[in-house]
Amino acid sequence: MSYYVAHRLFAAHDRALAAQLAHHLARKLGEDHVFLPFCDTDEEDLVADVKGRRLFELDQERLSRIRALIAIVHGPSPDDGVCMEIGYAAARGVPVILLTTDFQDYSATPNGPRTHFPDPLLGALATRIVRTPRLATVTEPSGTSRFADFALRNQAQIQQAVEACVDAALQLPAPVTDTTARVRVDSTVYAEPSPYTLPHHPLPGLVRCPSVTALGPTRFAAAEPVTAARHDWAAALGSGRIIVDTSGPETPPGAALLIGAACATGLPAAAYLPRSTYTHAAGREPNCRNLMIQYGVDAILRSEEEVTAWIGG
Structure with missing residues (x-):
């Protein structure tokens, strides 16, 4: 290893x-x-x-x-x-x-x-x-x-x-394999907004499926932000699916961290990206985000209607 x-x-x-x-x-x-x-x-x-x-x-x-x-x-x-x-x-x-x-x-x-x-x-x-x-x-x-x-x-x-x-x-400890199965609540979706678009387009407000409860981050307004961040992490990994707003000059850190977690655990994840620029490199196809982001999600959603359809699907 x-x-x-x-x-x-x-x-x-x-x-x-x-x-x-x-x-x-x-x-x-x-x-x-x-x-x-x-x-x-x-x-x-x-x-x-x-x-x-x-x-x-x-x-x-x-x-x-x-x-x-x-x-x-x-x-x-x-x-x-x-x-x-x-x-x-x-x-x-x-x-x-x-x-x-x-x-x-x-x-x-x-x-x-x-x-x-x-x-x-x-x-x-x-x-x-x-x-x-x-x-x-x-x-x-x-x-x-x-x-x-x-x-x-x-x-x-x-x-x-x-x-x-x-x-x-x-000096690192050995990796600890968690054999405890994560309990996921299928009726919840964790929605991570982009700090680049708040408060104009808070992503949790786009989750309008009546059968789904939207969860969102608490860490940015918390008195103890690192403690609250651990709560957000647990809430995201315990949800039925994750949707993150990847808007900005590059994908916001929280959104990228959650995409990585979803990719590692098989948790369905989508990126909300209504507008993007493309990057180009020799021999590579155009990428609308960092390739680790673009290929780490199950779907890239471009509109509020697509968000609703993916959450309810």
Whole structure:
């Protein structure tokens, strides 16, 4: 069983950080025990009839048999593919380490309770959080320019983060297989709205089937958001089906986490996406969302009528 390093794929610096982390972890465990998605699925050179779906299948197959997941999560808009992978692992009882060098905290209101991540559900699902938010002190400046010295401080900060993350990974408990069958209430649907569209299009309000009870998140207005996030997670996984609003510049973290959980457990899930832009990459079909999102759901719904029909179907 391997350690899966999840990271944003779409910029070289993110891939480089993930590769550095995977390299240091492999020095302790051996290369066969570390999986790095973009590298080990040969994403840039892979040829397939439907490349995006094939990449999803390769990553999902590896996610189903990992020892732990280490996810690099930065900034106010965490990568939706990474969040999907976190949700998948957490729903299977796999330990999750979140690594961040973000120096910001987040809250729903100016004076509200703070969390390390913009969605409290991320922190609630973490087995360990490795956070190195401050620049490192460099004992030997470059002597060339202040910019070179600043680069050294960032590089040293990243090195500290990598070393702390590897140490945390080696101390993780073994995965716990939950043999208790989840009790699902078929007459309920968990509806996760998008923070990018609230309050104009609160998704629970679109659930209008008289025989279905709509549940929604409580964590964003809670005095203890991480505790409330665990309640939301249990409510979602105990529902008959999940529908998430994936509207926004990318799929919101909570929606992506829940899609991952649904994919891992076989819980029916749909994405409400009335409008989208498409991404294009060499050899890959157009994707309306991150491919882990697009292929992780059972349906993509474009209108209120489609929402009603899917819930009542």
